[in-house]
Amino acid sequence: GAVVSQHPSWVICKSGTSVKIECRSLDFQATTMFWYRQFPKQSLMLMATSNEGSKATYEQGVEKDKFLINHASLTLSTLTVTSAHPEDSSFYICSARELAGIYEQYFGPGTRLTVT
Amino acid sequence: RKEVEQDPGPFNVPEGATVAFNCTYSNSASQSFFWYRQDCRKEPKLLMSVYSSGNEDGRFTAQLNRASQYISLLIRDSKLSDSATYLCAVNINSNYQLIWGAGTKLIIKP
Numbered sequence: 007g008a009v010v011s012q013h014p015s016w017v018i019c020k021s022g023t024s025v026k027i028e029c030r031s032l033d034f035q036a037t038t039m040f041w042y043r044q045f046p047k048q049s050l051m052l053m054a055t056s057n058e059g060s061k062a063t064y065e066q067g068v069e070k071d072k073f074l075i076n077h078a079s080l081t082l083s084t085l086t087v088t089s090a091h092p093e094d095s096s097f098y099i100c101s102a103r104e105l106a107g108i109y110e111q112y113f114g115p116g117t118r119l120t121v122t
Numbered sequence: 123r124k125e126v127e128q129d130p131g132p133f134n135v136p137e138g139a140t141v142a143f144n145c146t147y148s149n150s151a152s153q154s155f156f157w158y159r160q161d162c163r164k165e166p167k168l169l170m171s172v173y174s175s176g177n178e179d180g181r182f183t184a185q186l187n188r189a190s191q192y193i194s195l196l197i198r199d200s201k202l203s204d205s206a207t208y209l210c211a212v213n214i215n216s217n218y219q220l221i222w223g224a225g226t227k228l229i230i231k232p
Contacts, residue, residue, distance in 0.1 A: 099166075103218050109220070110168055111168075111211075111220060113165040115165050118163075
């Protein structure tokens with residue numbers, strides 16, 4: 007149980023283009039989904055918290071107009087990196103939480119984004 | 123002071139040995155605690171939740187010390203496959219967000 011998928015697993019795009027990453031909870035309904043970014047040899051950095059049907063809450067320093075998050079259903083959240091730049095190249099990982107009162111987060115396999 | 127701190131390591135440990143590492147947290151209101159394992163270029167995977175009474179899962183034992191504000195992870199009879207980075211995570215608010223340590227790298231050597 008508690009399986010989270012993420013697509014694509016890797017993507018290479020040109021500077022200035024947009025990339026959409028999907029995160030799905032496969033066998034449970036995800037009340038909350040989280041988007042993280044991780045640079046090599048660094049820890050997870052929370053970008054935003056996404057609750058189904060409401061606007062995402064972004065962490066300080068994360069541009070909401072650049073990283074668009076949509077959580078349209080209890081099993082799907084998307085992150086769109088708009089006008090990507092090489093410095094946006096990173097490992098993007100989503101996680102999901104099920105049920106009220108449960109704090110464990112289950113992670114998708116991540117998306118490795120390279121912007122050229 | 124960071125909210126959640128871990129010794130980055132690496133811990134180089136011979137196969138079969140016992141290894142332990144701690145994770146300290148600064149917020150005394152922290153509610154839930156977890157250990158995750160992350161392999162190189164992979165996503166974190168939940169290893170175990172940490173309960174007040176301590177808990178054990180096979181070769182792994184996790185403990186919580188609220189008075190000193192740290193959690194610990196003990197790995198007995200370590201295997202080569204235990205080599206990974208171990209992340210601790212702490213929940214401190216009702217938003218269900220987890221605050222993450224930077225991870226402790228463990229290398230098990232044959």
